[in-house]
Amino acid sequence: MKNNNIFEKIIKKTIPSDIVYQDEILTAFKDIKPIAPTHILIIPNIFISCANEINKENCYILGHMFYISTIVAKKEKIDQDGYRIIINCNKNGGQEINYLHMHLLGGKKLGKMC
Template identity: 35%
Template structure:
């Protein structure tokens, strides 16, 4: 059922504390933690505590929580002091776009040049 924790989901296991992560910020609706394979000096994932497979399904079902993810992404950027120099928020949707964990999540990237288009 959408929104419910999934037993086979890595990010649901991080939310529940069953899998360790380097958590940098938590709220009632989100968890932010460092990516284990960082692509920039700041690379933090911000996830909703509820399970939806991607950002679009989260936004349709629970728009306030989708907004919470975006707000917390900005908070993480400020906390890591990359907000003044610029940062990127990325939502990959589908395996063809590089999504490997099918639990909605935002990548917060900063601390180096982020030319467009990404490579």
């Protein structure tokens, strides 16, 4: 880990957080400022700044993020009614923390995005 930002502190468990899933590749935890009843962030355990940094050596992480999002959706009981998965990239894409992360949102009817 290079960046030592809030996500890395959550991964290392040096700050309190509500972790719902963790393995050797990813950590998933409840967002502290949720925009839906279920709002989970799924992050790699290694620092990747944004989607632009995905390459041949680390692309397996995205597949694992999507796979784990389905497991967490079932655990959070939002899999049947539906959920949304979002990855923002850089400032204009809405990325607020310089660390690749996936938002898993559900628990209510989510508005149309496009």
